[in-house]
Amino acid sequence: MAHELTAPPRPGRGDQTEQRPSPLLRIVPPGLYAGRARMLVERSFLVNRRSWLAVVSGFFEPLFFLFALGLGFGTLVSTVTGPDGQPMDYVAFVAPALLAASAMNGAVYDATINIFHKMRYAKLYDAVLSTPLGPLDVAVGETSWALLRGGLYAAGFVVVLLGMGLVSSAWGLLALPAALLVAFAFAAVGMAATTFMRSWQDFDLVNLAVMPLFLFSTTFYPLSVYPRPLRIAVECLPLYHGVALLRGLVTGYVHWGLLGHVLYLVLMAVVGLLVATKRIARLLLR
Amino acid sequence: MTAADSLLVHASGLVKRFGDVEAVRGIDVGVRRGEAFGFLGPNGAGKSSTMRMIACVSPRSAGELRVLGMDPQRDGPRIRARLGVVPQQDTLDNELTVRQNLQVYGRYFGLSRDTVRRKAVELMEFAQLSDRAEDQVEPLSGGMKRRLTIARSLVNDPELLLLDEPTIGLDPQARHLLWDRLYQLRHAGVTLILTTHYMDEAEQLCDRLVVMDGGRIVAEGSPAELIARYSTREVLELRFAPGHQRDALPVVATLADRVEVLPDRLLLYTADGEASLAAVHERDVRPASTLIRRSTLEDVFLRLTGRSLVD
Ligand SMILES: Nc1ncnc2c1ncn2[C@@H]1O[C@H](COP(=O)(O)OP(=O)(O)OP(=O)(O)O)[C@@H](O)[C@H]1O
Ligand SMILES: [Mg+2]
Numbered sequence: 001m002a003h004e005l006t007a008p009p010r011p012g013r014g015d016q017t018e019q020r021p022s023p024l025l026r027i028v029p030p031g032l033y034a035g036r037a038r039m040l041v042e043r044s045f046l047v048n049r050r051s052w053l054a055v056v057s058g059f060f061e062p063l064f065f066l067f068a069l070g071l072g073f074g075t076l077v078s079t080v081t082g083p084d085g086q087p088m089d090y091v092a093f094v095a096p097a098l099l100a101a102s103a104m105n106g107a108v109y110d111a112t113i114n115i116f117h118k119m120r121y122a123k124l125y126d127a128v129l130s131t132p133l134g135p136l137d138v139a140v141g142e143t144s145w146a147l148l149r150g151g152l153y154a155a156g157f158v159v160v161l162l163g164m165g166l167v168s169s170a171w172g173l174l175a176l177p178a179a180l181l182v183a184f185a186f187a188a189v190g191m192a193a194t195t196f197m198r199s200w201q202d203f204d205l206v207n208l209a210v211m212p213l214f215l216f217s218t219t220f221y222p223l224s225v226y227p228r229p230l231r232i233a234v235e236c237l238p239l240y241h242g243v244a245l246l247r248g249l250v251t252g253y254v255h256w257g258l259l260g261h262v263l264y265l266v267l268m269a270v271v272g273l274l275v276a277t278k279r280i281a282r283l284l285l286r
Numbered sequence: 287m288t289a290a291d292s293l294l295v296h297a298s299g300l301v302k303r304f305g306d307v308e309a310v311r312g313i314d315v316g317v318r319r320g321e322a323f324g325f326l327g328p329n330g331a332g333k334s335s336t337m338r339m340i341a342c343v344s345p346r347s348a349g350e351l352r353v354l355g356m357d358p359q360r361d362g363p364r365i366r367a368r369l370g371v372v373p374q375q376d377t378l379d380n381e382l383t384v385r386q387n388l389q390v391y392g393r394y395f396g397l398s399r400d401t402v403r404r405k406a407v408e409l410m411e412f413a414q415l416s417d418r419a420e421d422q423v424e425p426l427s428g429g430m431k432r433r434l435t436i437a438r439s440l441v442n443d444p445e446l447l448l449l450d451e452p453t454i455g456l457d458p459q460a461r462h463l464l465w466d467r468l469y470q471l472r473h474a475g476v477t478l479i480l481t482t483h484y485m486d487e488a489e490q491l492c493d494r495l496v497v498m499d500g501g502r503i504v505a506e507g508s509p510a511e512l513i514a515r516y517s518t519r520e521v522l523e524l525r526f527a528p529g530h531q532r533d534a535l536p537v538v539a540t541l542a543d544r545v546e547v548l549p550d551r552l553l554l555y556t557a558d559g560e561a562s563l564a565a566v567h568e569r570d571v572r573p574a575s576t577l578i579r580r581s582t583l584e585d586v587f588l589r590l591t592g593r594s595l596v597d
Contacts, residue, residue: 031362127377131394132363
């Protein structure tokens with residue numbers, strides 16, 4: 001009876017597309033990258049197609065913060081020293097920082113808990129790595145998704161800022177790509193950190209790291225508040241650079257120094273990706 | 287073209303270490319294009335470790351390995367593009383439906399959306415899962431998941447199919463169906479490498495096989511060759527009430543080339559089962575039941591991988 005059933009698929013090479021990594025990626029050790037990270041983004045899109053709730057909640061969260069901290073606080077503290085040294089409206093001061101923080105939060109959440117589950121329990125990457133895709137495809141694909149999701153929140157946030165008249169310069173439109181960069185950097189580092197976690201308890205460490213970042217990265221008051229040694233410490237924090245970049249763009253105080261922040265975040269993203277790639281290879285390709 | 291070129295998989299002195307554990311201890315294997323090749327061996331013999339190295343998802347610790355003429359270390363993605371892999375443990379995507387599993391997996395191989403849509407339909411027929419197309423994978427039965435894993439491995443029309451215990455958890459119908467499918471694939475020119483604990487499966491499917499034990503290859507050949515080399519033509523089984531088989535052992539030991547002691551029976555390896563049975567009765571041994579059969583791969587396996595052997 002089995003003979004009447006459908007014939008098996010014929011072997012043949014027909015549909016495969018030839019892949020050729022870009023010159024930049026030739027520096028990556030061979031075998032780690034197939035140049036097809038977007039397939040993982042596609043997968044994430046399929047999986048999350050119906051999770052509008054997460055998107056909506058992700059959008060409202062920074063909004064609530066903006067109202068509570070900005071408007072509530074703002075009635076007590078009306079002005080604060082802006083990035084250009086001039087006094088500025090407190091809400092306008094806090095808003096871009098909250099945008100940076102929400103980009104960070106979204107990315108970290110996606111890149112840690114979700115990826116830990118997929119790596120340790122769902123065995124997703126074991127399946128993925130048995131196809132042409134390599135660890136770098138996984139790292140890039142998964143961070144890109146975290147970034148897209150963060151980008152979606154950021155876009156909503158920017159719209160709100162525009163609506164509230166908190167964007168005082170055309171440079172403010174660059175806030176969106178800048179927020180994406182912040183999300184990218186934190187997603188990459190978050191994913192790298194996740195590869196070192198052994199159990200769910202270890203995620204308390206993530207909270208332990210994210211909370212002070214959120215509070216102390218000049219989110220709520222300018223750097224000048226701190227005594228000098230602390231200032232230097234704060235200037236080393238990654239979110240500080242995200243906040244400074246976004247605040248500069250949104251308030252229209254644009255200067256070459258902003259490129260320094262961009263560079264910091266780009267480096268952070270690259271290092272995060274490379275570490276995550278190495279670790280995925282080490283953990284799953286044994 | 288040298289002999290090595292026609293080998294789809296060529297390993298020499300292949301070693302795999304996990305820390306102090308040496309899972310594979312220097313094996314030499316050559317798999318020719320178009321054949322069905324089997325790895326047999328007890329638990330922990332190193333079969334999966336070998337399969338994973340061939341699948342380019344586990345770097346070798348020492349030795350040489352070429353798959354499809356390429357080096358897994360350097361050309362992993364290019365090799366994997368032409369492989370189909372059924373791992374010992376299912377790695378289905380539990381966040382996707384049956385159909386999506388096939389489609390998304392196909393996309394990892396760079397197949398177009400149209401192609402994967404078509405492929406998914408075809409493969410769901412193949413795995414007899416068409417009526418579950420839109421179901422999540424999680425609640426499927428174990429055998430269904432296995433069938434889906436096997437179907438998934440075919441999405442890229444592989445030249446070389448690696449099956450690590452493919453029929454584990456399948457009911458007899460599904461097993462026979464899979465065997466039939468594997469025949470067809472081989473007929474279509476696909477090279478198969480499989481591991482199994484079912485000797486009938488190995489005998490049915492494999493042109494050639496190796497028996498591994500403790501990380502080494504202890505025998506190699508076609509099923510018929512192995513039976514001829516390591517076993518006798520016939521086997522006389524004497525069944526006893528558990529425990530009583532040992533009492534009879536000294537009496538019958540000289541009647542066969544070799545005697546194997548199992549918990550409830552003795553296996554007498556002999557060229558002529560009838561004659562041996564007559565001799566057994568002559569010596570006044572009264573087993574609960576007897577059976578004369580031809581030697582199978584199972585007998586070879588028992589001999590090579592060691593149970594209490596009495597020569
Ligand atoms: N990832 C790993 N880390 C450490 N040791 C491992 C790992 N994988 C396999 N081993 C060890 O290598 C040896 C061979 O294991 P392997 O899985 O290759 O055996 P197998 O022949 O497939 O057995 P089975 O029939 O049970 O599937 C075992 O001793 C096992 O404990
Ligand atoms: Mg195994």
